[in-house]
Amino acid sequence: MYRNDEMMKKLDEFLLDVQKPSRYIGGESGSVFKDKEDVDVRFAFCFPDTYEIGMSHLGMKILYGLKNRVPNYWCERVFMPLPDMEQKMRERNIPLYALESLDPIKDFDFIGFTIQYELCYTTILEMLDLAGVPVLASERTALTPIIMGGGPCVCNAEPLCDFFDLFAIGEGEEMNLELMRLMEECKKNGSTKAEFLEKAAQIEGIYVPSMYDVSYNEDGTVQKITAKAPAPEQVKKRVIKDFDSVYSPENFVVPFTDIVHNRAVVEVLRGCIRGCRFCQAGFIYRPFREKKTNTVLEQTKTLCENTGYDEVSLSSLSTSDFSDIEGLLETLTAYTSKNRINLSLPSLRVDRFSEKIFEEISAVRKSGLTFAPEAGTQRLRDVINKNIKESDVLSSAKIAFEGGYTSIKLYFMLGLPTETDDDIRGIYALAKAVIDEFYQNPNRKKGKSPSVSISLSTFIPKPFTPFEFEPQASEAEIKRKQKLITEVCIDKKINISWSKYDVSLLEAVLARGDRRVGKAIYLAWKKGCVLDGWDEYFDFDKWKQAFAECGLSMEFYANRQRSYEETAPWSHINMLVSREFFVEENKRAHAGVTTPNCREKCSNCGVIGNIGGECCKNLR
Ligand code: SF4
Incomplete structure (x- = not known):
């Protein structure tokens, strides 16, 4: 049995009364269906925003394809319903369900959120609540579902620690499968949640927040973060070393309705050679790695042929930093123009914007x-x-x-x-x-x-x-x-x-918050905050009230100069770039001194020390 007929019947009763029903029915081309009898571990992959935004996200497509390649694992998609749909679901006691099976996600083994921006935090709580899952980790005692998070925001997951069982720090391809294997084993052995978490904490890159105690100084700054054995003192980010051969999806779920980026996407490189001092992505995704031109070509062909898309986009933090960008474009356009496929290149830098690149992109950029x-x-x-x-x-x-x-x-x-x-x-x-x-x-x-x-x-x-x-x-x-x-x-x-300033202030507070901020998130959500990234739903007054009621100051987190000696709330997380490097770079910034990019000269940011010499070798 692949789909939940009972849920389908319930949805049929009202789906035509909500906007864009196709967001909520699944069954799109490229969706993966499995016989539940053959499945040992089920994963609900949640994107805490609307279908249109979540379906455009490449990371979700990668992990969806990767997990579903394993015959006895089933990964399904879940998005945040818009208020009209949510209201109808709550009126009829319909819990949040996954789009493939239409089964309630509370019965899954994992509920995993990709956390791309801070303003989705209350949406995560709303999704858990709509699913009928207690939002506080301390109130969930059974082995399943395990609530986990990944994505860029979890480099400082502290404000979310009250709600999550674990976080995956860094690149998820290997970690996710290791966790699913662990769950398979724990279910077979009848292990408890505590036993599962203890083992999970020993997987490189897995952060189990309940295994760390935090104490504070009188001035409100963090005093100490202590790991409880066997959790490591420092959780080290996972990195895929052989990026050229990392899993790349051969197919996408192609939506019935239009989404933000409705096209094939091929990842050409990870990391960034630059070191723009404001840019978190530029540091947390280090080291720079790129695929071979032929790999990008083959992946482009496979994806376009399997999905039928007539537009392909190259994805990266800075596509023009691909070492042979002009050769890559020449190779790709030989295929795309012959097959009437548009090639689009987001993320271009002005210092790498040549006439040749312009010619290639101008056909699609109108x-x-x-x-x-x-x-x-x-x-x-x-x-x-x-x-x-x-x-x-x-x-x-x-x-x-x-x-x-x-x-x-x-x-x-x-x-x-x-x-x-x-x-x-x-x-x-x-x-x-x-x-x-x-x-x-x-x-x-x-x-x-x-x-x-x-x-x-x-x-x-x-x-x-x-x-x-x-x-x-x-x-x-x-x-x-x-x-x-x-x-x-x-x-x-x-x-x-x-x-809007208010939005940036809240983002700054959540980005550098500590564990105490979790109470304000909980309270803001209780007051009705959800989908905060959307202007029409953002209600800053409720956030202000929530912080005031918790006795927390937003200014303390956002507008305060932090000393180099202060213990950061995220100091037990090792993103491979050293704290000493950031201090040195901060001093250079104030002196107006620039730092060369990784291709010009290695600045010893700490990555080499953490993973070996690969990152520099890769750049030559
Ligand atoms: S170790 Fe050197 S080459 Fe590697 S990311 Fe850091 S600065 Fe760049």
């Missing part, structure tokens, strides 16, 4: 081009180690304008460490220089005029970056800077937009 200088002056770009120059931005703009584009979007951050008003004025100056570049082109089309959109976000200090010690700028300071830039911006061809 709207505008986006570049991310991040800061308005060279001084501040040096502080943040964004090793690009104004001339890089202008030469990219020139190529784009000559290719017929007229609109360019530029991303910047406000509130970066050491930022002055001159840096804010520099944002406008750079945007104006881009406009001027358009008029330098003698062959520009008559009657066309350029436009530049300046998009401003508020800088959020993140753990495992050289800026993890920095305070986030206050709301008053950010508002003053927003006002300043609108005053200096006198060119009507330039428009400016910015993100």
Whole structure:
């Protein structure tokens, strides 16, 4: 038996009354169905956001395919229903179910969440509650379901420790299968949850929070984190060493309805050679590894043939840093153009934006081009180690304008460490220089005029970056800077937009929070906070009340300068890059000194010491 007929009947009664019912029925092409009689371990893979967002996520597709390759393991997908669907489910006592079998996920062995951004934390609690699973780990005593989390946010999982049984730190391909094998063994032996967790804590990369005690100083900072045997004192991130041969999905679940990124995606590289000091992804995914050109080609062909997609995107933190990017594009376009497949390349850096790359992407990019200088002056770009120059931005703009584009979007951050008003004025100056570049082109089309959109976000200090010690700028300071830039911006061809401060503040609090923050998350959720990443559902007043009722200060977590000596809430997690390196990089930032990228020179960030010499060897 593959699907739960009883659940299907219940859903049939009302599904046509909710928006986009196809989000909730499963059965899409590429879905994996198994006979439950043959399955020993069941995994509910939850994405704590809507179907459209979760279905676009490559990590989920990788782990879904990988686990389902094992005949007696079944991994199914679960997303957060939107409020209209959730209300109907609650009215009819329908628990959260998985899209393949339609079985309630409370009966699964694992309920695993991929945690991509901090603003999904209350959605995780809502999904557990809707599933009929107690949200507090201490109230779940049976062996199953084990609630686990992975993804970038778990590098500081402390605010979530009250709710989860374990976290998978680092790359999940090997760890997930090891955990499933352990569950299979524990179920056969009749082990308890405590016995399972004790064994899980000994798998490299697995963090079992209940096996660590945290004490605090009088000033509220963390005093000590103590591991209980046999848990390791430091949980070391897992890394896939042979990236070229790592599992890559041969098929995707192809949705009935449109999703955010509805196309084939092939991962070309992991990690980043850069060291932008604000960027968490740039450090937590180290070391840099890339696939061979032929591997990318074969994976592209297989995926396009199996899914029928006519668009493929190359995925990475910075695709243009692929060592032979032009050769790769030439190889891929020979296949994609012959088969009328569009090739899209997100994540391009302006200093690697050549005419050749532009030619390859311009066939599919119709709207505008986006570049991310991040800061308005060279001084501040040096502080943040964004090793690009104004001339890089202008030469990219020139190529784009000559290719017929007229609109360019530029991303910047406000509130970066050491930022002055001159840096804010520099944002406008750079945007104006881009406009001027358009008029330098003698062959520009008559009657066309350029436009530049300046998009401003508020800088959020993140753990495992050289800026993890920095305070986030206050709301008053950010508002003053927003006002300043609108005053200096006198060119009507330039428009400016910015993100809400409240959202950035909450993200900063959750990103560097300790275990006590879990109480505020719980209370905010109890007050009705859910889907906080969505403007229409975000209710900052409820969050403020929740923190106040717990006696916790948001400013303590977000706006406070942290000393190099302070014990970070995440200090028992080893993401391979050393704390000493971050301290050194922070000092270099304040001195305005840049650090070369890994391809130019190894800066001994700690990765080599942790995993051996592979990362540097790979770069040569
Ligand atoms: S060890 Fe060197 S090459 Fe490797 S990630 Fe760190 S700085 Fe880059």
